[in-house]
Amino acid sequence: MTFTFVRRYFIPRLIQYFLVIFLGITAVFFIPRFAPTDPVQRTIAELRSRGTYLDPATVQNMIDDLRELYGLGGSWLEQYGTFWKRVFTGDFGISFFQFPTPVIDLIRTALPWTLSLLILTTMLSWVIGNVIGGVAGYFARNRWLRTLDAIAMVIRPMPYYIFALALLILFTYVLRWFPIAGGTAVGRKVAFNLDFILDVLRHAFLPALSLVILGGAIWFQTMKLIVQNINAEDFVQYAQLGGIKERRIVFRYVIRNAMLPQITGLALSLGQILSGALITEIVFSYPGLGTLLFHAIITGDYNLIMGITAISILAITTMILVIDLLYPLLDPRVKYR
């Protein structure tokens, strides 16, 4: 059984896993190089557009200097070889636009904010949305749950940007309860004490609320629909006729069966966390990977793009592999074959 599992189930998935990572990272290397944005020219254009007077007579020399400095000499193939050598050591080189800051340092600064906000909100919205959605699907005639459903119907189609902006205006301008911007108060130094933790939570509250409400509404509605379908299944009808307690039917029979696609969805959502939450970061001026990646793209900062997306590709494919391996444990109908 163990050998069969390794040979017929684990190894093919592992090969697939490495292949996806290889192809994904290769694509990430080449795609920005096909884009019309050249990092050297972009840097010069930025300096010029920001009012720096670059003597036109010496611009070509500056281009040559920067190409040398950024390590953009040699053919793409040579750069590709160097790139893989660096990937294995976790070194994505320096950021061109934020020269000479190493890419890994920029990611290290942004990552904790993204991870803490998005892991928490993804899990919270998933748990809240699925539990309430499951109950709402089963007790479809309950007045309160129907009201919740109506609210979710209104919230879900809202563009996130508008929803987040509305929360921002409500809580920071109308009610004036929460700060407008940032991950901490301006001038607050990092310290592991209650004041600092409360400050961080206070600043994270609105971004988190926006993500939990909108994310929760989506999980709520999908779960409710899945449960409503399962309700019509024979085994649920038999359980009801057999006098099994309703709580047991809801949680053991219905919700458990409805969870499988939701678990896959959760795994993918967690994997995508490393791409950041661009709009959340922009609306709430919150630190994170989303804006870092966005600016890397518009400035043609190849190394930074590759650093963030390589980590993201690794995270998503790993989560898919883990789910693939765990699925037979969650659903006995799926076998290790």
Added chain:
Amino acid sequence: MKRMWKVLTVVWIGVALLALPGLAQLAPELPRSETLIVGILTGRVGSASNFNEWVGWKWRDRGMQNLANEPLWSIDFATGEIINGLAAGDAIYSKDFRHVTIPLREGVTWTDGVPFTADDVVYTVKTIMATPGFNAHSALSNDVGAVYKDGDYKVMFDLKQANSRFHTHFLDRWGCIWIMPKHIFETVTDPLTFEFDPFVGCGPYKLHSYDPSGYWTIWEKRADWDKSPTGILYGEPKPKYIIFQTFGTEGAKIVAQLTHQLDAVDLSAEGLMAALAQGKTIRAYQPEFPWVVNNDPCITGLLFNTAVAPFDNVDVRWALLLAIDIVEHLGQAVDGMGTLSPVHIPSLGSYPEDFIKPMEPWLEAFTLDLGNGETFHPYDPDAPQRIVKYAKGRGYVVSDDPAVQDQAFGLGWYKYAPEAAAKLLEKNGFSKNSDGQWLLPDGTVWKIEVIETTDTSTHGFKNGNAAVQQWKQFGIDAEYVASDAQATLQGNGKFQVSGSWPAQEPWGAGVDLYRTLNYYNSAYMKPLGELNQGNNSRWSSPEMDAVIKGLRETDPADTAATVALGIEGLKLAVAAMPGIPTYGYCGFLTWDEYYWTNWPGSENPYTQPYAHWGPFKYMMPFLEPTGNK
């Protein structure tokens, strides 16, 4: 149900506890009444811990150029002055412009207490020249033969070739070559990768702290502020702390200002109107319409790629200009708030008196050949009056004082003349099809792509979209293409028309237009596909080369000769029209007067008004606290 209420109560108490400090955005040690908070124009700082502004782009408007640094000289476009910072006076040139002497200010110290001397200047120049990768490496290497000091407060340069504008490398006009503190840089192994944290400058403020994520930087007034040029020239700066902060959206900026958490910020036209309408303590640069900062030394407009057909034809470029109704264009772009300029410099400061007014007879006589023996005079001195009429029609209160109107709306522009435009095109083989669309001489439909930024708040976006509307009305299939790669595309000549500045910005003070005209030098024009070194229109001419050469050989202190050459260059640019100048840059700046007053508004322009320009530091001694806590 009881359990649910218990859970909800706990959640509510949690939220209430978190919300207790309310809106307080500042750490407790920063008293709001002693703190000035301003926006960062260029947004979130990408490399927050790196203050080495001599390499690459370092978000220098986070307080480095505008507060903590002092250049040798600064441009103040509002007063038209060139302010001596670290320099004690003007640069002194030899007759052949091959030797320059710069006198330095005595009594200045760096923020760490070390005296500033000629050694710092000599070290800066030598280090930059010795290290490829510094932004100014090529420029200084190209110019400087030798640099040495004569005592502690005089620096001498021997130049490789005559250059009457060498000193402008150190003249801060939103950036220049700043002086390095020798005692710090000489201790590091690699000055290129050195982060220079904490920052040390000669300005009146020192670095207090910064957000590693780049959203804010805090500066604190030096105890020895009187050892900075700002303190020596203007006295003690008033705010104890100055925070440069960025916000993700304009909505957040407006909310921050309405709740008194942001004292000065640049907004969009719409944002300015919203802030003024809702904030009782918020004011703009001008107390009445058109509110905006209209003396910023940049001219906005449209730029043609004259290296591609049909924009290589001057008649086509002029036809496209005459197809623009400037009233509609300005209305769409900035609701009539811009100051028109018919030439390739803005109508601000001394420029109208020195250049535009003396050019008026020539502009009025300027004639276009429409073909078939027909001619046309395009200049329209009444164009600003048409803008006044538009503004009054919109319900804005506009002064009837002609001097105020000239200052607000300019001295003239060009006629809206679609018939003349059509004749110019027909003269060159263009025609119209039965749908009223313009066809190229080869009979295909004429499509124009105006490529420019995705950022809707920029004047590039506004001018580009307004022109597209005008040209569509004229019958051309025009389209605005928004691209984040526009800077690279334009540099490489992969565009037809853009909404970029139609000419390089002038200094904003003095009469020297070398900075603007030199960009048309034929030596800087590269073939399509290569990054252009001069103006992206790629237009040049032997006549303009001669003007540039003339300016190089003229002492910029010789006002009469410099103005005459400047006018000659502007005439050539108007005749060739490689880019269409529309209006001077409008700054949609707002100030909140809740904590600080005596801002340099149009009624009292004691210095330039922005927080991001270098002379912002010189505003600090003049601001007054209101006493609000």
